[in-house]
Structure formats: structure tokens, C-alpha cells
Amino acid sequence: MQLVKKFEIKSKQKMIDFLNGQPVGRVASIDKNGYPQVIPMNFVWENGAVYMHSHPFGEKLENMARNQKVGFEVDQHVCFLPSYYFHPTDASQADTLYISVVIKGRAIIVQDNEEKARALNALMEKYQKEGRYEQLNAQMPAVHEVTVIKVVPEDMRGKYKVGQHWSAPYRLKMAQNIIDREGLQNALPVLAIMGVQVRDGKCEIASEPDM
Incomplete structure (x- = not known):
């Protein structure tokens, strides 16, 4: 991913803060025919990785079992800038303000129930800030039954134009x-x-x- 330096997010912590401030990420895996499959997912960044929960069966899990290499992307559309802000008639001058983070990494299906419970609690803390739920633990059947995907980054880049x-x-x-x-x-x-x-x-x- 080639970045113009003036648009590069230089701080890893700010990338993490951005990730955990956004509601939806997109994970891309490679299907059996070699095509990328892109799926929107709830997610949380926790302890150096992206975690997502999933139904125990599905194409993305089959893809990840064949090939651990995945992409993960999160973006925020800030504002469209119409062309006439810059030129009276030239449509090519239209632009957009945005923030994005792109990760290349390995997808791991988490087997350890303690790690699964931590990830699921982190997801709940992100999405249900008002609380009103029982903390999950490794002994709960719900933790055993759900699939948790962990994406370990090998490359993480951020870009912003604001x-x-x-x-x-x-x-x-x-x-x-x-x-x-x-x-x-x-x-x-x-x-x-x-x-x-x-x-x-x-x-x-x-x-x-x-x-």
C-alpha cells in the first residue's frame, strides 16, 4: 500500500483509537476459486489483534482454513467536496475527506475459551457501553458455541485526508x-x-x- 507521506497516519495508537471508534470493518478472504470475498463485520481491536465473532459455519471460515492470509479494512467517509468548491465547471476537481486503516495479516480461529471470553467481553464493551449484561467467562456454553476470529496484523497502514x-x-x-x-x-x-x-x-x- 503506497501512501503519500502527508496523508499517512503516523501514530499506531491513533490508528487503534480510530479502529475502536468505528462500528464496522470489512474482512477479505480468498475463496476456493481465488477470488476475494469481502464481508462486513463487527469487530474490536484488543491486545494487538482484531477480533470478530462469527457463526461456526460459513464460506469465510472455509476460506480462512485454506488460506490464513486476509485483509481487513475500516474507513470513515468524512465529507464529499463538490467540484465547484475548487473550479466553476471542472467535474474532475471533486474530492472527498476520509480516514482509513488497512491491515494485512493472518486469520486464526481462536480455540482457547479464556481468550474467546476476553474477546467477546471486549466486543460487548465496545458495542454495548451502557452495560446491562453478564460478563462472559470461559465456562459458559455460549462461549464454547460461538466462533471467534483473530486477525494478527503483519502490516497495518493508515491514511487520512481531513x-x-x-x-x-x-x-x-x-x-x-x-x-x-x-x-x-x-x-x-x-x-x-x-x-x-x-x-x-x-x-x-x-x-x-x-x-
Whole structure:
């Protein structure tokens, strides 16, 4: 995966924080005919690996049994930037703000019930933050019955384009364009990622986007 340096996420911790802040990842395995099969999955990053839970049977598990090499990808679409932000008529100028992390690694079906319980508890903690469930343990039948997939990264890269490559005045100009197109309430989450805040109806630089 070739990355333009100015768009590369340099901090592994920030990649991990991004992963655990996103609801869906996509795992790609190779089917019996050599084609990639891409499946959206709930997931959690825990203790140096990606964990997912699965029904005990299915094509992705058959694929992983034949070939442990998989890809895993998570992305966040931040904002579409229409072409007229940049040029009055040239459609090729349209762009997108986004964040993504791509992993290449090995898929392992977890056999140890203690590890399975830890992974399942981490998934619950991520997705059901309000609690109101019983912690899972290795003795529970539910832990024995479910399949847990572990993806151990061999290569992990992140990429982001959220306006960090723009000068401060240009970033403020783009922020105002986004407000004009999307409306203030819809634009605020995008502006926060861009490091822009709105005070007294005016856009101001709040921070530098840095990953």
C-alpha cells in the first residue's frame, strides 16, 4: 500500500483509537476459486489483534482454513467536496475527506475459551457501553458455541485526508463552503475532524488535524 507521506497516519495508537471508534470493518478472504470475498463485520481491536465473532459455519471460515492470509479494512467517509468548491465547471476537481486503516495479516480461529471470553467481553464493551449484561467467562456454553476470529496484523497502514494539507485560510474557506452546502448542524462533526470550530457565527482554527 503506497501512501503519500502527508496523508499517512503516523501514530499506531491513533490508528487503534480510530479502529475502536468505528462500528464496522470489512474482512477479505480468498475463496476456493481465488477470488476475494469481502464481508462486513463487527469487530474490536484488543491486545494487538482484531477480533470478530462469527457463526461456526460459513464460506469465510472455509476460506480462512485454506488460506490464513486476509485483509481487513475500516474507513470513515468524512465529507464529499463538490467540484465547484475548487473550479466553476471542472467535474474532475471533486474530492472527498476520509480516514482509513488497512491491515494485512493472518486469520486464526481462536480455540482457547479464556481468550474467546476476553474477546467477546471486549466486543460487548465496545458495542454495548451502557452495560446491562453478564460478563462472559470461559465456562459458559455460549462461549464454547460461538466462533471467534483473530486477525494478527503483519502490516497495518493508515491514511487520512481531513484538510491537514491545506493552509489555515484555505481550510477556513472550505469549512464555510461545507456549512453553506450541508447546513451548520450537519457540518459541525466534519469541522471538528478538520480542526475548525464556529464561534459567534465565524469559523476559527481550533487545532491542527494530526494523526
